[in-house]
Amino acid sequence: MNKYTVMATGLVLSLGLVAGCGSSEGDDSTTAKPKDGRSAAPAQDRATPEGPTYSGPAIPGLAAKPAWSLGPSGAIDLGDTFLFVKDAQGAYALGRGWEGEPIDGSVGTLHSADDPEPATLEFRDVKTGEVRKILKVTTDRVAATTWHDGVRAVAVFAGATTESDGLSAEKSTTTVTVYGSDGAELGKATAEGDTFHVNEGHIIEQDGEESLKLTPIDGGAAHKVTCTGQLAACGFDPRNKEIDGGQAHAPLITGTYAFHVENASTYETDPEQLVMTDLATGKKAWSTADVTPPTGVELDEDGKRTSGALRVLDVRDGRVLTAWGAGALSPDTWVTATYDIASGKQIGGSSTYSYEDEPADTINTEGSSVFTPDRTLAAARTKRGTAVWQPADGKEVWVQKDDEKKLKPLRFSPTGVLYGTTDADGTGGNVYLAVDGRTKKVLAKSLPEENIPLFTRPSGYGYISTEKGFFVFPTQS
Template sequence: MNKYTVMAAGLVLSLGLVAGCDSSGGADTNGQDKAGSSEGAKGGAKPTGPVYDGPAVPGLAEKQAWSLPSSEAIDLGETFLFIKDANGDYSTGGLYENEPIDGTTGTLHAGDEPEPLTLEFRDVKTGAVRKSLKVTADRVAATTWHDGVPALEVRTSSTAESDGLSAEKTTVTVTVYGGDGAQLGKAEHAEGTFHVHEGHIVEQADDASLQLTPIDGGKPRKVTCTGQLASCSFDPRNKDIDGGSAHAPLITGTYAFHVENATTYEDEQEQLVMSDLTTGKKVWSTADVTPPKGVELNEDKERTSGAVRVLDVRDGRILTAWGAGAFSPDTWVTATYDLSSGEQIGGSTTYAYADNPSDTVNTEGSSVLSPDHRLAAAATETGTAVWQLADGKAVWAQQDGENLMTPLRFSPSGVLYGTAEGDGDGETVLAVDGRTKKVLTKSLPEENVPLFSQPSGYGYFSTEDGFFVFPSQA
């Protein structure tokens, strides 16, 4: 499977002036932002790239909006970020570690040494360049700013040589840009392993703690998982905190999660606790709500399985998945709770998920969500199952005897893409109606499965023939 495949089975108007670089390797934002804003208001030319001549893709309009030669891009919401090297060639990405499991581009450029690059911010709908920046960098990757706003991370390293007494020291400068090319924040950090997420530098403080340092200033905070020999880490592929049997988004909006009893060396169950990101005050916990129907309880009314996940936090609601029981490791029960009252909203949905030992991200119990968050789909033992998030009501599920389909993602119009076991060797890519299960195509090339940019809903994919962007199907 290529990078557009979700591992569970799963995303500018005129030519801006190009500004110089500062001594740290970041862009000279004083000149760039002013120039970019002025030029962007004038409008720009639509790129003249290749014409798509492949098979029709359900969920996409018949005619492409625009295209570029073969390349990859980081989706920033209103814009796509493309990179040109010193020769003027577009980056096509690479096989980098820790790429997002949703199929979007994570790292677009990574090198051993800083090198000159041109960042192009192109309008999602028209392809016109909104802004162009020159930077010197050894890493360019997708990230998020506060409240999940799509953003761009540019890292540049510099080394101070030893004077004979002091040790050689390498410093990394992290600059975060928004989708309009404006600088959002900048920070320096010692060389080492760290991640940038939700406007914070995320690093391991010790086995049980993560340190979150705001890039735009502010006091660092530790997120600590409790329990005997507790282990707690951050997985950059799905942006979850990993506490053993418990998983949740590390940061979501103004909240952060940690895990209580994050170990298998205690009798007490693991619990997910959501707290205020700034103060650390507890807001919600799985310990304070009633597990949904279908979760096995012992004689003390406690869960027999410690497995629990938070899948999504949105609009005052929390979507959860609970292990069904101690002897049902692949069976999960999903349910939604009101954040303020702790009451369950709607019913629950129980499925035995497909067991995939090679899936190191541990996505069992997870779901592929539609862009409007009305539908969820998951890979179960009998194939794909689809249900409504609002009330947990099943929409449809595959039956015994059908070719097992693993869902990848939804289009804004409700098309569900997935891979299925073919009649011969290998897999085939399907597109089905997410509501009715009707097969729309059974032989879509895997590289043509689109990703969708929000909020426009425009779909895009990259093949050896080019980078193609389409309006979503009405």
């Protein structure tokens, strides 16, 4: 079977799992059964693994020594567990080299093969490294995904082809099975071909140029998302899990809601609008057309926005975080504001920044920011460098000065350490830094790229994958 033509990332994952001996279930016969009924690993695998010793530089935001380590390997972060994959020869998958990976730097596809083959899934405790469950599967791809309401999960794919009998056409299908962080099966479905995505527990397929079809993996009626307008086109970008309607972008599915675009057009007869609907009923829950744009957004004599550029950056706790194009003649300037879903009223103030213009980056640069895990801080890459602000009230914490090297923010630690890059003098490369997100104090001015950590939720533990091994650290203020 050919590799998938649609590259799923972190959140976009189609899952297909076929266990050994032709079964469609994961075979966890290698696990013991404790008294509490949970599946567990054999006794020799349950202890904290004795991996390589960490000899790299101190990483601000992390403890000096890792809690545990393994040999060179990649992992899918499932929150309270890591998912590792071993091939038939017992080698750990590294999860590198797959196209279209998540923009946050995490692993999207961990294991892939041209045809289904035996593999072993290891679910290890984030804090201790102890194996919690083992599954034996037959698969051609294992990837990160999310279940309903953003719950982290793993997708196991298995493709099959029915050859032509001489008259009928050859037919290919893909079985998708989603597993939770404990290795329990959450849902399973089979779809034709392999040109689909999986996100938030749904199979996502293109349904004509203007619509997307969302089918729940655990059963239930399919939901269609349609964009309207003269140049309507609804696409799904698996790298950031957003719907693309032209100038407007938003998470396709976020919790119990889905977004679509109204008036997708470049003619500016009316600006584009983002509409959030109830995923189950299709009824409108919130729309940019029903709220007042924040101060700083240019309006014409009829009170309409002069720019159709619009983003929803986040939906949580009854609030919507938005970014609005400042005006038709200010294509790189965005105004960020938060709204209450129920009342439609703006909460707090707004932040206005001119973002670095990067035509080559079509994913999620302008109008966006990186956030601390608790969403109390955001860092934006502006034309002046990095600016740090508070999403709750729009208040600016700090912004770089004109005589400073421009910092490109990458991610935050749970304790507010901001990791980013500056340009290396005269070499065209990058220098990796760590700064205090609240004070701008430089904490480390030259870190190896592979030592910029990712962080799990809710534990807050940080982890890195290097050529020497996979290392997991407690966080540290």
